[in-house]
Amino acid sequence: MDEKRDHSMIWGGLVSLREALSTLKPMEQKAAKYILEHPDQVVHLSVQKLAELAGVSVATIVRLSRSLQLKGFQELKIKIAADLAQMTKKTNSYQEIQMDGSTSSLIESISHNNIQSIQDTMSILRTEEVEKAFSIMGKARKICVFGVGASAVIADDFKQKLTRINRWCETAYDFNSMATLGANLTSADVAFGISYSGLTEDIIQGLLVAQKSGATIVSLTKFGSNPVSELADISLFTSSLEQSIRSGAMASRIAQLNVIDILYVGIASQNYEENIVALEKTRNAVIVSKRNH
Secondary structure, three states: OOOOOOOOOOOOHHHHHHHHHHHOOHHHHHHHHHHHHOHHHHOOOOHHHHHHHHOOOHHHHHHHHHHOOOOOHHHHHHHHHHHHHHHOOOOOOOOOOOOOOOHHHHHHHHHHHHHHHHHHHHHHOOHHHHHHHHHHHHHOOOEEEEEOOHHHHHHHHHHHHHHHOOOOEEEEOOHHHHHHHHHOOOOOOEEEEEOOOOOOHHHHHHHHHHHHOOOEEEEEEEOOOOHHHHHOOEEEEEOOOOOOHHHOOHHHHHHHHHHHHHHHHHHHHHHHHHHHHHHHHHHHHHHHHOOOO
């Protein structure tokens, strides 16, 4: 990987603030709400002036920036400025899905929301953490992927991809299965917990078992502080800010699958020649099931 490139996207300050809002401490939340309500003003303010206007301390602004995994207020301002520039170029919000609308509007709104979710995820997915995941997963003896409900589909997709390059990968969808797998892991292994909310109790308890066994913990959750990401050695985040329960699990799933694709290609590229051979073997093995035209 290129060591000289930036470790995160230049935009994403407003997305990070909105995503993390509910998990912030009260005074940080107060500052975040002020920033979200006055982004055009904030990019021209000093940290002292912002603290005064928001009714918080300078230390709160600094802590808020760090809660967003940024170095400080200056980095947050740069990201917000980039967000504002992006907003002038495109529609930067999710669209409500109208169940009684036309088919063309349904196609447009769902596609737009999926695209928006991937773009927002790009802005908060930190390159440094992704590269750590490439490295640790690429060297792992075994990767166990934990997912419940909709996240189980994501776990299955990752297993299918890794199996094609001859990597040892197991999946578990409930605590008993997770605990059974986790108890037999070692420091050479990875437990990968996928939970959009980061609150799924089976995932939390399963990762604790894997952690006790010495496995490296990787998480994939929505952005912000949550029990699953706080357990992890490597925390990966997705974004999906749908406002309606009708679109709740859709765009977030697309964002998660996009991260899975990134991980898969990153892992596969580490031993490219060997993995190309494995891919060719699996392709030839299943080709007999394809109907000739």
